[in-house]
Amino acid sequence: MANSENTITSAFVNVLRHMRDAWSVNEQITRPFLNATQKPDVIVTEKGRNPIVIEVKVDGDTPNFTGKIQAEAHFGMLLDPSVFTGLTYNAIENVLRVRMPARFRTMPQDEIEPEMRRAEDIAYILLNKPESESEAVSEPVLFINEMEPNNETEPESFPQSGWLSGGVADLATAIRVRATPISKIDAAADLLEKRIETAAQQLEAAIQVRLGLCLDALGQFDVRPSTPLGT
Secondary structure, three states, rough: OOOOOHHHHHHHHHHHHOOOOOOOEEEHHHHHHOOOOOOOOOOOOOOOOOOOEEEEOOOOOOOOOOOHHHHHOOOOOOOOOOOOOOOOEEOOOOOOOEOOHHHHOOOHHHHHHHHHOOOEEEEEEEEOOOOOHOOOOOOOOOOOOOOOOOHHHOOOOEEEOOOEOOOOHHHHHHHHHHHHOHHHHHHHHHHHHHHHHHHHHHHHHHHHHHHHHHHHHHHOOOOOOOOOOOO
C-alpha cells in the first residue's frame, strides 16, 4: 500500500522542526485562521518573524504540479491569536510549495524519515503575496463585460520559473530568510550603508594623514637643482 501524503508530510515536519530551535512547526492544525476554514499542511511561526505556510505534494510517475491555487488562497489570511499566541506578525504573505520525490510513496514507513534527512532532490518554490493585494484599496465592481487576466495580482515567485531542488536544510534556510520582515531587511541595509559611509570617511582621513606625513618628510631635505661639473 502506498504511503499517504499525510504520512510523508509528518516525516518532513519531524525533520524540519529541529532545524531551528526558535520556531514552531505546526502540522494540520484545525481552523488556524480567523474567519476561514482552510487547513494548510504546515505552518511555521516564530516571534518577530512572518509566518510561513507550507503546502506539500508528492510526485508520482510525473511531477505533481497541483496545489498552486490552494497555496495562493492562503495569502492575506490572519492566524487566530487564540491558537497562535505571542506572535509579532500573523498575516500570511509567504507560502512555500514543496514536491516530494515519488520514492517516498513506496518505501517502508520506517525508512521515510531517515531518507528525508538524506534527500537532496526535494523540489520547492517560494511564493510571495503580490504587493498590489496588500496596498491596493478594493473598489466595488458594478459590471464586468469580459474577464481579463490580472497580471498585477500574480504572486511573486522564487525562482521566477521552474523549481529549486535541495534538502530539508535548504528549505529551512529559505523559510528563515523569507520569514524575515521587510522592515528588518531595510534596517540592516540602512545600517550597512551607514557603516560603508563611515569606513569611506575614515579611509579618506587616513589617506590625508599619510599624505601629510610624506610631505613633511620631503620638506626635511634641502632639494636644490644640481650644478653641472666644471662650472
